[in-house]
Amino acid sequence: MVSGSGARLVGSARGGGAATAVLERPREPMSMAKAVTPLGLPAGLLRTARPRQWVKNVLVVAAPAAAGVLFSRHALVQLALVFILFTAAASAVYLINDARDAEADRAHPVKRNRPVAAGLVPVPVAYAVGGTLAVLAPAAAAVLCNPATAALLTAYVGMQLAYCVSLKHVLVVDLVVVTTGFLMRAMIGGLALGIPLSRWFLITTGFGALFMVSAKRYSEAVQMAGKAGATRALLNEYTTGYLRFVWQLAAGVAVLAYCLWAMEEGGVARSSLLPWRQLSMVAFILAVLRYAVFADRGTAGEPEDVVLRDRALAVIGLVWLAMYGLAVADW
Secondary structure (H helix, E strand, O other), rough: EEEEOOOEEEEEEEEEOEEEEEHHHOOOOOOOOOOOOOOOHHHHHHOOOOOHHHHHHHHHHHHHHHHHOOEEEEHHHHHHHHHHHHHHHHHHHHHHHHHHHHHHHHHOOOHHHOHHHHOOOOHHHHHHHHHHHHHHHHHHHHOOOOOOHHHHHHHHHHEEEEEEEEHHOOOOOOHHHHHHHHHHHHOOOHHHHHOOHHHHHHHHHHHHHHHHHHHHHHHHHHHOOOOOOOHHHHHHOOOOOHHHHHHHHHHHHHHHHHHHHHHHOOOOOOOOOHHHHHHHHHHHHHHHHHHHHHHHOOOOOOHHHHHHHHHHHHHHHHHHHHHHHHHHHHO
């Protein structure tokens, strides 16, 4: 029997054959995710843009800080602008990447919860917003900063999109692309302010980034050893021995380059109280050695997570920053 409201009465024989009426409501069609709501879409777009990853863009202050021009009003305004533009460019890549990988992410136990894969953000919307940001960020940099900043942002977006499409499947190249992304973050602040970039600064930053990237890959490989379904396809092709070699090599080159930079002007204090520039080598080397402990254990995940959960490493980092600042200020 069917009721007027669309519910169905079902008779069931129980006990002495008496019929018991059970109200059965019509089943709702199964859907992969909840319907997109006006409030849910912006939240989903924000989650897809990976706010936790924005802390990496603080590297835009690296070159101006090294040059000692960080605290002028012009520098602060330009660096805030560059931070926003780089964040927009990185968010564009995340949006396009998740839209492209939506089908594959739905089969993954963790990535299926991403807003695009879960259906909270429609694939066309993710493509549209990502594409818009990818165009607007370099264009705004050309108008508000300078051509060099716009060119670097354009190169970053192009390189990262190529990584999403194919380069992440190429051995060694994937490590180089991710490392170059960090290096570009460190370079763009200097380009925006017209600061010449030291060769030692570039070498130290580049190999320091490679150290952390390869340590993270090594940790993922160690944790996934003997398990099916690696989060990165290339982890099945890299050996843990190779990845260990890469992060050890990168750590060594980064330390050497930093020491060469620190000793460029000799080890004697001039107008400053102590040779802070040279003394900062001790803190830098200790920081690398401490970080290597987590790399060796296979627990070096995101760099910011490693620093935040290890108090000793955080203290060493603050001491290094203090010495570095005193060296730049020439106190």
